[in-house]
Amino acid sequence: MHISILSGSTRLNRQSHRVALALEKIINGQGIHTAGVLDLARYDFPMMEEVLHRHPNPPAGLADFAEEVRHSDAFIFVSPEYNGSYTAGLKNAIDYLKEREFAGKVIGVASVTAGMLGGIRAALAMQQLVLGIAGYALPQMLTVGQVSQRFDADGNVLDPLFEKNIDNFLGHFCWLAEAVTEKKMAEVAVL
Numbered sequence: 001m002h003i004s005i006l007s008g009s010t011r012l013n014r015q016s017h018r019v020a021l022a023l024e025k026i027i028n029g030q031g032i033h034t035a036g037v038l039d040l041a042r043y044d045f046p047m048m049e050e051v052l053h054r055h056p057n058p059p060a061g062l063a064d065f066a067e068e069v070r071h072s073d074a075f076i077f078v079s080p081e082y083n084g085s086y087t088a089g090l091k092n093a094i095d096y097l098k099e100r101e102f103a104g105k106v107i108g109v110a111s112v113t114a115g116m117l118g119g120i121r122a123a124l125a126m127q128q129l130v131l132g133i134a135g136y137a138l139p140q141m142l143t144v145g146q147v148s149q150r151f152d153a154d155g156n157v158l159d160p161l162f163e164k165n166i167d168n169f170l171g172h173f174c175w176l177a178e179a180v181t182e183k184k185m186a187e188v189a190v191l
């Protein structure tokens with residue numbers, strides 16, 4: 001199973017990207033599934049003027065991004081909380097694609113704040129977004145408060161107590177994503 005982690009902050013000196021890097025590192029380190037970060041700061045998409053399949057002159061990198069999404073079995077959306085929701089950049093990137101790129105795939109959400117609260121409003125809003133693109137929203141979420149005390153810039157976990165939260169989230173995520181992916185593979189095998 002290949003898992004794409006959408007890192008939703010494009011801010012200079014962003015902190016939440018640490019969480020995306022950490023999840024990538026942990027999943028790859030487990031050696032069961034592969035994971036890669038789709039970094040929206042690196043893609044640097046302009047505000048959506050038209051969806052990809054109707055765009056006369058798609059922005060650089062958009063076709064590659066769509067291809068990465070298409071080939072992914074499951075996703076984790078990582079976003080800071082901005083004014084009570086997830087980032088505009090995350091919504092913008094997703095709006096370029098067809099709903100079916102995400103449909104029927106398990107999507108977990110991780111919200112991040114510099115303060116104590118962890119951004120539960122962003123996490124809940126992302127779960128609504130997942131329903132909007134016909135994904136299977138994982139009920140469990142990873143909320144990360146005080147991000148710079150818990151993760152370093154390379155995505156290493158600094159707070160050993162927080163590792164339990166990550167393990168718990170990834171345990172639920174992998175269970176559901178594996179179940180859905182295996183079911184699809186079994187259906188293909190019968191054809």
Ligand SMILES: Cc1cc2nc3c(=O)[nH]c(=O)nc-3n(C[C@H](O)[C@H](O)[C@H](O)COP(=O)(O)O)c2cc1C
Nearest residue numbers: 009011014015016017080081082083084113114115
């Ligand atoms: C535009 C903006 C809006 C923010 N809104 C919230 C918010 O609603 N709740 C919160 O706890 N923190 C909020 N913050 C603080 C962020 O949690 C903090 O800046 C965090 O580091 C942002 O993630 P980033 O560094 O990846 O961009 C906001 C920050 C910015 C820049």
